[in-house]
Amino acid sequence: MRRLVSDTLVIAERNLVRLPRAPELLVAFTVQPIMFVLLFRYVFGGAIKTPGFSYADFLIPGIIVQNIAFGGFVTALGLNEDLHKGLIDRFRSLPMARPAVLAGRTLADVVTNGLSATILVLTGLLIGFSFHAGVLHALAGAGLLLLFGYAFSWVFAFLGMLVSTPEAANSVGFIAVFPLTFISSAFVPVHSMPAVLRAFAEVNPFTVTVDAMRSLWLGAPAGNNVWGAAVWAVAIIAVFAPLAVARYRRAAGG
Amino acid sequence: MPAEPATPTEPLTAGRQELGPSAAAVSARGLVKSYGSVRALVGVDLDVASGSVLGLLGPNGAGKTTIIRILTTLLKPDAGSAQVVGLDVVHDAARLRERIGLAGQYAAVDENLTGLENLTMVGRLYGQPRVAARRRGNELLERFELLDAADRATKTYSGGMRRRLDLAAALVAKPPMLFLDEPTTGLDPRSRLQLWGTIEGLVAEGTTVLLTTQYLDEADRLASEIAVIDHGRVIAGGTPDELKDRVGGERLEIRLGDAAQGEPAARALASMADETPTLAGDLVTVGVHRRAGVIVEAVRRLDQAGVGVEDIALRRPTLDDVFLALTGHAAEEQQDDQVAA
Numbered sequence: 001m002r003r004l005v006s007d008t009l010v011i012a013e014r015n016l017v018r019l020p021r022a023p024e025l026l027v028a029f030t031v032q033p034i035m036f037v038l039l040f041r042y043v044f045g046g047a048i049k050t051p052g053f054s055y056a057d058f059l060i061p062g063i064i065v066q067n068i069a070f071g072g073f074v075t076a077l078g079l080n081e082d083l084h085k086g087l088i089d090r091f092r093s094l095p096m097a098r099p100a101v102l103a104g105r106t107l108a109d110v111v112t113n114g115l116s117a118t119i120l121v122l123t124g125l126l127i128g129f130s131f132h133a134g135v136l137h138a139l140a141g142a143g144l145l146l147l148f149g150y151a152f153s154w155v156f157a158f159l160g161m162l163v164s165t166p167e168a169a170n171s172v173g174f175i176a177v178f179p180l181t182f183i184s185s186a187f188v189p190v191h192s193m194p195a196v197l198r199a200f201a202e203v204n205p206f207t208v209t210v211d212a213m214r215s216l217w218l219g220a221p222a223g224n225n226v227w228g229a230a231v232w233a234v235a236i237i238a239v240f241a242p243l244a245v246a247r248y249r250r251a252a253g254g
Numbered sequence: 255m256p257a258e259p260a261t262p263t264e265p266l267t268a269g270r271q272e273l274g275p276s277a278a279a280v281s282a283r284g285l286v287k288s289y290g291s292v293r294a295l296v297g298v299d300l301d302v303a304s305g306s307v308l309g310l311l312g313p314n315g316a317g318k319t320t321i322i323r324i325l326t327t328l329l330k331p332d333a334g335s336a337q338v339v340g341l342d343v344v345h346d347a348a349r350l351r352e353r354i355g356l357a358g359q360y361a362a363v364d365e366n367l368t369g370l371e372n373l374t375m376v377g378r379l380y381g382q383p384r385v386a387a388r389r390r391g392n393e394l395l396e397r398f399e400l401l402d403a404a405d406r407a408t409k410t411y412s413g414g415m416r417r418r419l420d421l422a423a424a425l426v427a428k429p430p431m432l433f434l435d436e437p438t439t440g441l442d443p444r445s446r447l448q449l450w451g452t453i454e455g456l457v458a459e460g461t462t463v464l465l466t467t468q469y470l471d472e473a474d475r476l477a478s479e480i481a482v483i484d485h486g487r488v489i490a491g492g493t494p495d496e497l498k499d500r501v502g503g504e505r506l507e508i509r510l511g512d513a514a515q516g517e518p519a520a521r522a523l524a525s526m527a528d529e530t531p532t533l534a535g536d537l538v539t540v541g542v543h544r545r546a547g548v549i550v551e552a553v554r555r556l557d558q559a560g561v562g563v564e565d566i567a568l569r570r571p572t573l574d575d576v577f578l579a580l581t582g583h584a585a586e587e588q589q590d591d592q593v594a595a
Contacts, residue, residue: 003381010378018366021407086362090423093326095351096379 004097011104015078016111025074029116033067034123040187041127048188053218056128061141061213062186064120065206068145069181071113072153075105076160076169083161088248102244106153113149117142133219141216144229148209151236152177158244185210205232277340279304279431279462280325284334287320294320296486297334302464302479304430307457309477310466311573317486318466319359322435325464326356339431339462352380355424359436363419365409369400372408373423380427387426394422398452414445421452432456434465438472450475470573480573484581494573501571501579503528506540506548511562522559523552536564 019025040059050058079102082088091101121129131138156173163169183197184190184206190198201207212229215222280302287295295317302308310318323329325338327347336343341350363372370391377387395401398418403411408419417437424432437453438446453476457463467473473480474494482490482497490497510519513536520531520538526548528541542548549566556563 007379010375014364014367014371014375017371018364021366085365086358087364089323089328089358090356090362090376091379092328093351093354093356094376094379095348095381 004100004103007096007100008103008107011100012107012111013104015074015105015108019112028073029112030119033063033116033120036067037063037120037123037127044187049192050189052220053214054128056124057130057132057218058214059187060120060124060129061217062184062210064117064145065148065210065213066181066186067120068113068117068149069152069177069206070173071109071116071149072106072156073170073173074112075109075153076156076173077166078105079157079160080163080166080169084165098249099245102154102157102241102248106150106157109153110146110150113146114142117145117149131217133215133217137216137219140226141213144209144212144216144226144233147233148229151233151240154237154240154244158240158247161244161247180204181206205229205236208232277304278302278337279306280308280336280338280464282321282325282334282336285321285324285331285336286333287317287324287329287331294486295324295331298483298486298488300336300481300488302462304462305457305460306478307453307463307465307476309473309480310464310483311468311470311473311477311480311577312466312483313468316483318483319435320486321483322356322433322464322466326354326433327351352427353429353431355427355429355432357417357421357424357432357434357437359439363408363416363423366407368405368407369395369411369419370404372419373426376423376426382427390426394425398422412445414441414448417441417445417449418452421449425456430460430462432461432463434463436466436468438467438469446472470577474573482577482580490576490580497573497576498571501575503541503543503571504545504548505569505571505575506542506552507567507569508538508540508552508556508563509565510536510538511564512536515561518559519556519561522555522561526551526555542568 037059040063041056045055045059048055048058079088082091082101088101092098155177156169159173159176160169163172183193183201184204185201186206190201190207193201208225209229209232211220212222212225214220215225278301280300282298282300285295285298285300286293298317298321300308300321310321312318320329324331325336325343327343327350330344338350339353341353343350363369364375367375370388373391373394374384374387377390378384380387382390392401392404395404398421400415400418400422403415408416411419421434421437424434434453438449441449450472453463453465457476463476465472465476478493480491480494480497481488490500492500506523508519508523510516516533516536516538520533523531523538523540526540526542528543531538531540540552545568549568552566553563
């Protein structure tokens, strides 16, 4: 167990140390989310009615949840690369704890997710977003956000080992996750959608999580959303972590 | 193969670095592995004496990499068993990983980390404390002449530098047993010679090495024993000299002044040859038993037949000749049909 923790930290450190040296990744973490905030706020914002909230308040929790779900992309691309460049073979020939390669990757994602969420909140504050609930609620929201991002890291870890090239991971991930994030309450109120989409949007874990964030950060009525979001995140981890580990064993040739 | 049965009944303690000079560092029996319908290994026996170098020689897709992957615990065999430094590759896999080093076909280093960071990471994954791992990393970088590049991201390294770093990573834990999967494939001749020198240095210090190669000169230079692999089985084994002896004696090579004279030249030399002389362009190759007087006699016969000779030489058979004789095809020929290896 001590080996698992220390090996996981070594791998997480490896993935974080390389970050500043890969400028394209840094751009993905910083410039891109800022760009989306500005586009939505100023291009669509005027046309979208969000009763009870200013669009800036409405948008920030939604776009942060969307953004964090994609944080795990780095894991998909990185694992795929490691697999094909022989690094996974090297790791597997070492007397290290087996799950550490995946656990370290996803742990590193938590750090980068925290970084990009912070940048988004700061951007939000500049364009008119503000917290309407207490500090504890705001922190609970941050915690929920990181948990949700962590869950999607496992989805992407699985995906990264399922497909044969980083490009495939990119397009499959994009096609699978992007519509999910849009058919939700992230950018528009769900009651504005056609009935079928609306039915889907209401049970979509993204909607549940975004609504939970709005209640924790903006004081919106929560219903069961906070617990619902936590359960969704844990359920996603419970399904995809074992799938990813099994896939890792197989993909690595065992 | 020298069918010296190993002694798997007495596992050596994991802590001991020195095995006796005659102890088996690797002993594999009846290894079988299939990938779907592709039969990669169909029953491989191997022995590597401690302190020696075994070269697995064979074309692409012969099964060399599969053997390495099984012996380094990356892959479980479908059937058969293997011990490496006295530890079973399946049942003692975790302990075995502490005692082996693997340098792969692809230089498995993290391109975004520096040379030193790569080695430190590997050291820590062997369970070394950070400071000790860094110290060992620096030691290895110095030894492999990479100290100047220690703090550069490895994506800026040349191919040869990457291979050296990959090899250094395999040596972090001072393993008594080293596996090298095509260590010089794709390297330029100078880097290749350099890496050969490094490997020879490790062997001189007592490291046991099992390496795969498709280069006959590489096996000839590095290996004390060679196992020739083709279609998932060992088709021949022995020292490089033993293998060459199996192909027969000397090769007399005559370069003709005029390629059109190949036929009369072959006729003139037929009665002194072991087998029918072979013709390739202006080159006539004649297998002969004895050395003494052969050149003089050949020149005399060719002169009488009115064949002009550009050059004539007697050489020992190379492993190319061995491969051709054993498999009926040249070693390099198969490079294109890539079967899952």
